[in-house]
Amino acid sequence: MLNVYADFCEQVLAIPVIRGKKTDKEKFAGAEATYTIEALMHDGKALQSGTSHNFGDGFAKAFGIQYTDKDNTLKYVHQTYWGMTTRLIGAVIMVHGDDSGLVLPPLVAPVQVMIVPVRQKAEGVLEKAFEIKDQLSQFRVKVDDSDKSPGWKFSECEMRGIPLRIEIGPKDIEEGKCVLVRRDTREKIECPLDQMETMIAELLEKIQKDMLEHARNHREQHTYTAQTMEEFENIFAEKTGFVKAMWCGDRACEDAIKEKLSVSSRCMPFEQEHITDTCICCGKPAVKMVYWGKAY
Ligand SMILES: [Zn+2]
Known part of the structure; x- marks a missing residue:
């Protein structure tokens, strides 16, 4: 399980x-x-x-x-x-999430694509927006046709973590294109209107993969290794994240570490690594490598 x-x-x-x-x-x-x-x-x-x-x-x-x-x-x-x-x-x-709000993975986002019409009162813009919505019926798509300004709508899409937004105005329609904006990287991508289905399918898949990769990199950058108690204490004094260190298997050492640093053993990973021969706390022979961290 x-x-x-x-x-x-x-x-x-x-x-x-x-x-x-x-x-x-x-x-x-x-x-x-x-x-x-x-x-x-x-x-x-x-x-x-x-x-x-x-x-x-x-x-x-x-x-x-x-x-x-x-x-x-x-x-x-x-x-x-x-x-x-x-x-x-x-x-x-x-x-x-980031300072602008949610960032949702496409597979669980209730709305995967939000279409934001620019100058929606101009002739044909709203019609085109709804036409695109129908064209993209394989995705979870909405059109924001409220009276708010485009800037407001862009920020709202970001706050709600919608993976992709489509910006489309009179000039885009004339040129047969629209602009796609990724929530995770904020990258803007021009997209010909006749290639939308394929480009959006590929992009949503890419966002999904990139988000996992990004989170994995963040974890790697915040995972440290300690060989001595001094190192262990210094890391937790200055940084937050996981610290990998050896442990003798004795409850007393876990208690002492928690008491001193408010840090708990998160788990003994199935994929064990050898860091040192001795317990970080008491110096007795180590039996397991443990991930330590501050927990919610
Ligand atoms: Zn120990």
């Missing part, structure tokens, strides 16, 4: 995640094991983005949940519990 969540985050929400196991301190109380995907928000804080728990038969024993097995004896069920919640909406806002 964790991989289903991870694929959804990466392929649909354009949020890169780290897959791993929680330490005993951070796991679901009473579970045998908790698996997690962890994402880094724009401000460098970590967000647990989906979890999958193995309950074993502990809860079944506590609540008397039994079944009759084929050998006709009563046995306790083994349970799992997994969840990905509305907090992912927050993650989309916090990973991709």
Whole structure:
């Protein structure tokens, strides 16, 4: 299930995640094991983005949940519990948003393309805008034909995170083109009116990929490696993000780190790396490489 969540985050929400196991301190109380995907928000804080728990038969024993097995004896069920919640909406806002507002990945944007007519009172402009809307019926498209000024409409599109907007005025119509503006990069692209379907399909796909890439680069740039406690403390004093460091497996070290730096172990990634032989905190032999961070 964790991989289903991870694929959804990466392929649909354009949020890169780290897959791993929680330490005993951070796991679901009473579970045998908790698996997690962890994402880094724009401000460098970590967000647990989906979890999958193995309950074993502990809860079944506590609540008397039994079944009759084929050998006709009563046995306790083994349970799992997994969840990905509305907090992912927050993650989309916090990973991709900027000072102008939302930036939504095309696959989940309620409106993928907004057509903004320029000088919409001029003859034929609104008609053309609605004609384009019909032409683009394979996408989620709207025309903003309100009385607000074009500048207002452009800002509103940005604030709402609409992946692409189309600007079209009398001069464009004369020249048989329009202007496409990407929300993520704000790049302006001229588009011949007879090539709109293909260009927009390609662009939406590109925006989706670029947003994941952009978020991945941001995470890479805010992921650090610490070999000593001094380094570890200095990084968290000056920066925000993930820090990779070795750990001995002892709860006391996790507690000490949390107490001192308000930093928690985010996960022991499935893809382990070797940084040093010893625990960052106590110097005893290390058993796992852990991602540490400040959590929401
Ligand atoms: Zn230790």
